[in-house]
Amino acid sequence: SLAQKKYRVKHQxxxxxxxxxxxxxxxSSFELHSLFTTQDIYEAEKDKTFFLTxxxxxxxxxxxxxxxxxAVFHIPPPVAASLSGLVLALDEVQDPGNLxxxxxxxxxxxxxxxxxxxxxxxxxxxxxxxxTMGSIARVNINYMDLEEFLAGxxxxxxxxxxxxxxxxxxxxxxxQEGILVMGNEANGISxxxxxxxxxxxxxxxxxxxxxxxxxxxxxxTAVLLSEFRRx
Amino acid sequence: SLAQKKYRVKHQxxxxxxxxxxxxxxxSSFELHSLFTTQDIYEAEKDKTFFLTxxxxxxxxxxxxxxxxxAVFHIPPPVAASLSGLVLALDEVQDPGNLxxxxxxxxxxxxxxxxxxxxxxxxxxxxxxxxTMGSIARVNINYMDLEEFLAGxxxxxxxxxxxxxxxxxxxxxxxQEGILVMGNEANGISxxxxxxxxxxxxxxxxxxxxxxxxxxxxxxTAVLLSEFRRx
Numbered sequence: 191s192l193a194q195k196k197y198r199v200k201h202q203x204x205x206x207x208x209x210x211x212x213x214x215x216x217x218s219s220f221e222l223h224s225l226f227t228t229q230d231i232y233e234a235e236k237d238k239t240f241f242l243t244x245x246x247x248x249x250x251x252x253x254x255x256x257x258x259x260x261a262v263f264h265i266p267p268p269v270a271a272s273l274s275g276l277v278l279a280l281d282e283v284q285d286p287g288n289l290x291x292x293x294x295x296x297x298x299x300x301x302x303x304x305x306x307x308x309x310x311x312x313x314x315x316x317x318x319x320x321x322t323m324g325s326i327a328r329v330n331i332n333y334m335d336l337e338e339f340l341a342g343x344x345x346x347x348x349x350x351x352x353x354x355x356x357x358x359x360x361x362x363x364x365x366q367e368g369i370l371v372m373g374n375e376a377n378g379i380s381x382x383x384x385x386x387x388x389x390x391x392x393x394x395x396x397x398x399x400x401x402x403x404x405x406x407x408x409x410x411t412a413v414l415l416s417e418f419r420r421x
Numbered sequence: 422s423l424a425q426k427k428y429r430v431k432h433q434x435x436x437x438x439x440x441x442x443x444x445x446x447x448x449s450s451f452e453l454h455s456l457f458t459t460q461d462i463y464e465a466e467k468d469k470t471f472f473l474t475x476x477x478x479x480x481x482x483x484x485x486x487x488x489x490x491x492a493v494f495h496i497p498p499p500v501a502a503s504l505s506g507l508v509l510a511l512d513e514v515q516d517p518g519n520l521x522x523x524x525x526x527x528x529x530x531x532x533x534x535x536x537x538x539x540x541x542x543x544x545x546x547x548x549x550x551x552x553t554m555g556s557i558a559r560v561n562i563n564y565m566d567l568e569e570f571l572a573g574x575x576x577x578x579x580x581x582x583x584x585x586x587x588x589x590x591x592x593x594x595x596x597q598e599g600i601l602v603m604g605n606e607a608n609g610i611s612x613x614x615x616x617x618x619x620x621x622x623x624x625x626x627x628x629x630x631x632x633x634x635x636x637x638x639x640x641x642t643a644v645l646l647s648e649f650r651r652x
Contacts, residue, residue: 214634287518291637291639291640294633294636294637294640295636295640297628297630297632297633298624298626298627298633298636299626299627299628300626300627300628300629301628302628321637323633323634323635324632324634325633328630328632328633360651393529393647394650395529395530395531396529396530396531396650397528397530397531397532397533398531399528399559401528401559402525402528402529402554402556402559403445403554403555404554405525405526405529405643406522406525406552406639408522408637408639408640409522409525409526409639409640409642409643410643411640412636412640412641412643412644412647413643413644413647416624416643416644416647416648417647419625419627420591
């Protein structure tokens with residue numbers, strides 16, 4: 191049932207599958223609830239470990255190919271975003287793989303706080319957890335009304351967003367401080383949120399044809415975070 | 422059967438699903454074989470269009486949620502890579518979503534030639550086609566033995582690759598010419614291919630913890646192509 195958000199919210203628990211993802215989370219600040227495994231490969235708390243046969247594990251797994259383990263962790267209590275330095279905000283990102291990749295990018299580029307609009311896919315969705323490769327334990331994620339958040343951030347704070355008509359990001363000057371907003375896969379940044387963007391940036395297109403319509407939201411985030419950090 | 426590589430190779434045909442992907446391909450140099458649709462939304466050649474009910478379309482679709490159309494296109498005959506400018510080479514990239522995203526990046530950043538090792542996932546896999554958002558028609562893709570290709574590229578040609586011990590990419594100087602090699606999701610660049618890398622580059626990690634193990638191959642490609650093009 192933890193594959194569904196309503197049960198994750200009710201029990202305040204989430205699922206992690208795969209040897210690597212589980213190892214990373216066992217070594218993080220996240221608290222283990224229970225571990226189901228076919229092999230004694232973890233040095234986790236023994237009283238929370240249950241040994242299963244491969245067939246039993248397959249029955250509770252989301253994967254058709256057998257994994258060696260499945261773990262249940264407690265969802266950590268929320269920690270307020272600090273808002274210093276560079277903060278990333280997501281406006282209705284829908285694809286779990288994209289959100290997971292973006293959380294991994296935050297971890298790599300040292301972005302501590304990620305703000306997600308209420309309609310962004312849940313970060314404890316098993317596909318998101320999988321795609322973060324353990325980074326979910328090192329990024330502070332808060333879900334909130336994005337317009338309210340931006341309204342409260344103060345008029346002096348730079349709010350960046352990617353727009354086709356924006357300034358060439360390679361030529362723009364900016365400090366490594368502010369809020370970078372990334373939009374929905376199909377519709378970009380919503381009109382309500384756009385009002386708060388005071389620094390529009392554009393990743394230029396290269397080559398002869400210029401027919402590519404857009405970049406994927408995770409790769410655009412990669413380019414923009416790289417541009418902030420290299421300065 | 423076109424979801425399987427052996428039948429794609431046998432018939433020299435591939436599948437595309439989804440309104441947007443099909444529209445992009447209909448306006449490309451790719452030749453339509455047949456189009457199956459529930460609605461008369463395309464102005465494609467009428468003699469290749471077959472109208473189906475939603476139930477019929479659902480039966481031949483890979484998706485559980487009904488799509489409006491499914492198209493079959495001819496796989497274009499191979500065009501030799503030109504090797505001028507910047508060429509991207511992939512060493513055993515396995516995930517269809519990653520390959521599709523990388524093809525889309527090539528289109529955006531004006532990389533005309535993509536070389537894939539024989540073990541890289543097939544670019545006409547339906548999930549790859551979907552993830553390219555039409556960019557597959559604008560990037561010339563060749564599958565070949567990557568070591569042979571690099572051996573034949575000549576010793577004077579710069580061959581770039583991402584390595585943890587490489588030079589900081591933000592500080593490195595290089596021309597927009599050469600071959601950039603990206604490696605497998607789990608194992609990176611293979612030892613046989615590594616021999617040919619004469620310019621090792623590193624995307625530095627930021628923040629306090631430095632615990633993120635790596636970047637996803639598509640986001641690392643995004644950062645590196647951006648670094649080539651901004652210069």
